[in-house]
Amino acid sequence: MTVSPVQRRPMSDRAADLFLSDYFILYMSLAFVAVLAPFLPTLVAPGNVVNVLSNMWPLLIVAIGQTFVLAIAGIDLSQGSVIAVTSVIGAALITLVADPVVLSKAPLWGIVVTETGGPLARMTGGVFLAICVMIAIAALIGLINGLAVAMLEMPPFMVTLVSMMTISALAIYLTQSENIAQLPESFVRLGKGDLVSVYFGVKDTSQLPRKEVFSFITYPMIIALTVVACAHILLNRTVFGRQVLAIGMNRKAAEISGVPVRRVIVLVFVVSAICAAIGGLLYAARLEAGRPTLGEGTFLLDVIGAAVIGGSSLFGGKAKIIWTVFGVFFFVLLSSALSAMNLSAFQVDMVKGAVILGAALLDVLRTRIMRERAR
Amino acid sequence: MMATTDRAMDIAVRHATYVIFAAVLIYFGAQVPSFLMPESLANIVKQSSFIGIAAIGMTFVLLTGGIDLSVGSVMFLAPLIAGYAMRELGVPVPVGFAVALGAGLAMGLINAVFIVWLRVIPFIVTLATLFLFRGFGTWLTSSTAFDFKEDFRAFGLSSFAGIPTPILIFAAVAILAHVVLAHTTFGRQIYALGNDREAARKAGVNMRLVEMKVYMICSVCAALAGFVLIAQIGRLDAGFGEGREFDVIAAAVLGGASLFGGVGSAFGAVVGATLIQTVKLGLVFTGVNLYLQPMMQGAIIILAVLADGVREKRMQAMQKRTIRSMTG
């Protein structure tokens, strides 16, 4: 054997370490920023950072739910429709005024919504209650998905495809495709939430430079980070999380080892739907309306794409919450950079496609390196 | 050996889609007799041609146990490229037709290269190309609608011997696909590969070639589907085909194709697509709220998937090793 491979080893080893690290996508994102920043000063401008982050939080919450489903080698296509239906029902419950011209044909009219708004609109804690209802509805949908997958052993793809079709139809049906706006301030604030002004008691917007600095701290951020923390603990540190990963890695072995496979699968779909509802809550708050077409189109593919770029496997057993955080971060950052370059939505789509493909190829490569290392 | 009820059940499960189809026709026919008039039936078939042609292509992919999410973008981009060729270069419609199919073939080749040669899983590859193809298309049109030349529209609305062209194309694709799947070595190898990859490899099936072809066929069918529908409308909207991949997969699965491979047929895809369209039109005839239609569709698909699961279970039960004869 020659000497050179021995000498070269540490270098390539270190490169491989970096490549295989959990933080690889984060490094890539940062490198991406570092490379582009000199050419695109707007990318790192405070305003843009705020923008990137505010786009990130709701998507992140939904993607975290998806991560749990991917971890058991499943897929949840119904998340977008869960967002739609919960946003519509939640908005109907708390809307302050409803226009009879627009909504009087909707099945919700007269039962939930009237001209004076929803039943919870002027109730103390009404918004909170409405949010609870939204989450309960999501949980119910997740339960149905989960039961169909676990008990009837239908493929998750078909089950959630059908619930996607059915539930988004239901959302549209409920309002006859109209938005429900005029939501109470306490709900709308969840979408933007200017926490700094709340903390310091300063309501005047044109005032402090300091406020600019902290303006990235928003309700969505706090909610998203709470979800991240909870999900991380749930997936990584609890018995449930271990069971989820065990099912994804080897379902038969998990079953024989006494893991309640069916119950865990059902719960995973419930978690996914609840995450979708929380993300949808933020979207609806930002939009200041419940919209039955929220989460349609390629939204769901964004979610799955971000989770997969992060490194979670569609074959199950390989999933981490921080991977998804980085994946979503990278995804949003990329979209933002592309729009900062004055590229339009379609070019963003193309680059998105290329990036997903690139990430998949990297994963093929990573797996190969890992396999060689194990040898 | 098998009890009569059991056998009846067996047949019902094996042909669940047809059973549902018959029930749907009888139901709507009883509600609104004009529903069964030849004109409305012809209308159903014509409207099914779009999803139906794409579903036939999807069946090829599903038979191998793969999936193609990019069909919605292919049915957008391929006619668009053909449209440019016809409008800007002034090529006649038949050449435009060939251009659309060629574009579809090229897109299928891109999918196939990543799936077959670089071994990335089909779901991810076609998810990525879904974005890529659509992005490329919207870049061409700058996100606006694209208007085709009049003679193109004339092609879409033409008919031959009293039969509308879209129906003729639909029928031709169905027959051709059936012949390929049922009566050629390539077709039978697709089934073999979907049933047991390892055994297929041992039997000397050229796996790579078969899989490449399958993805190319799927994209060509999607391109054709888009072309046929756009020819009827004469205008390509920016969001055309978005989300259609799910309709196409649903039609194929409803027609008996299994997501696990090895099961499905061209005529099944035709039946699946037509059934969905029948339900849609039937709901219109009976005056059911438009927005409720996808829910009925969903219910029917879930029935078909359930039947598929039952069928699969029965197959597995038959394969299970018996240690001693049941009689003892």
Added chain:
Amino acid sequence: MTALLSLNGLGKTWFGVPAVSDLTLEVAEGRLLGLIGQNGAGKSTLMNMIGGVVQPSAGGMRWQGAPYRPQTAGDATRTGIAFIHQELNLFTNLSVAENLYIDGFPHRLGLIDWPRIRTRSTDILKRLALNVDPDTQVGRLSPGERQLVEIAKALHNDARLIIFDEPTTSLTPRETVRLFETIASLRAEGRTIIYISHILGDVQRLADDIGVLRDGRLVDSGPVGDFSVQRMIRSMIGRDLSGLFPPRTGAPGTSAVLQAQSLTQPGVLQDVSLAVHAGEIVGLFGLMGAGRSELARILFGLDPCASGSVALNGAPVPKGIAARIAAGMAFVTENRREEGLMMEAPIADNLALVSLRTFGRGLLAVMDTEAVATRTEVTRRDLMIKAGDIRTQPVKALSGGNQQKVVIGKWQMTGPRLFMLDEPTRGVDVGAKFEIYTLIDRLATEGGGILMISSELDELMGMADRIVVMNRGEVMGQMARPAFDRERILSLAFREALP
């Protein structure tokens, strides 16, 4: 007369361990060679070399005197060799005729020539007296019929040498009789056959010549007339076993840990009763397909059972796997890779899997990672699992023996009362085998009841206090340690009457 196939000093080494060594054998044209040997004697490696699936590392083969070096399975088929395996290579979604022709359909006008395929398939099926339509889907055929389709494939390819590998395991007695008739007619056509089976009576009845494999070598051969069943068994075993097994350190107690009463499941088990006592190792012996693993799966609650009762420590077992584990059952399955381990996951995660719940703290059941680390480390040391950092090293990086220790370890962590071990030393090298035997002995000495399933009679005779013999889903008999009688056990397992 030249031999059809001759093997000359053939050898194959797996990772330094010889599976087949210096094997010289001639298969004469038109004769039926019965090949017998215990599990692990090298039969399957030998077949894989003939079939082109693996390449020999020493020696060579000749086909009708010319060198024969198959690189793929296709080469063997083209040469004229067909295999009828226990697991069939048929496409269940295709018709019988299509399965015959899948590697080359005849065409007419660019399309498959169905009429021709149908007539030729019908001819072949008729020759085999298989009365099914060639258009029938294979998925709808019984196991026996499928096997005949596999034979039809061999006839279609005009195979001159047909190798049967344990063909009768999944057949009913009637189907077996039919198979033998078919084999007789194949011989009448002048085809050469190698017949591999554990069922010595069948081999004796069918074969012209006998070859006995042991430890990868041909240890005995000759015309069938020279072979009594006793001689076959003697040649198959023929080895001094002392020193291969650790001495037993405890003695069986009297309180029953497991008591199964007349378990019956149509098609699987017939009136099986079984008891395992505290500190006792009960060996469950039988041929492949005798229903041993199926019995264990039923006891563990994985498979349904129509009638009968199971009691653990005197109480009826609860329903469900988790509840049975909690009640003190443990089950090391025969398939480590598919049912035992999460191959990609670290060793510690695998060890902790069964006892996950005991690590949960508080309402959310947050894992007590420290407890996981300490307890898995204790188990690692206890079982002497040779590994680096068990928290990071994936199980797939371990040797077979150490992997098996991880499986045993994950169950041992729950402190079970009844240990069911299905083929605990399969795919484990000799040195690690001894360690696993020692471990099993210790588990018993600590008061657990052990149900040890094995197709290696030697290891059961070396380890068990009592051996129960099964055949075709029934318990054929049992005997306690001092009275172990190899030939009687084998004859019970083979269901042969010894003179």
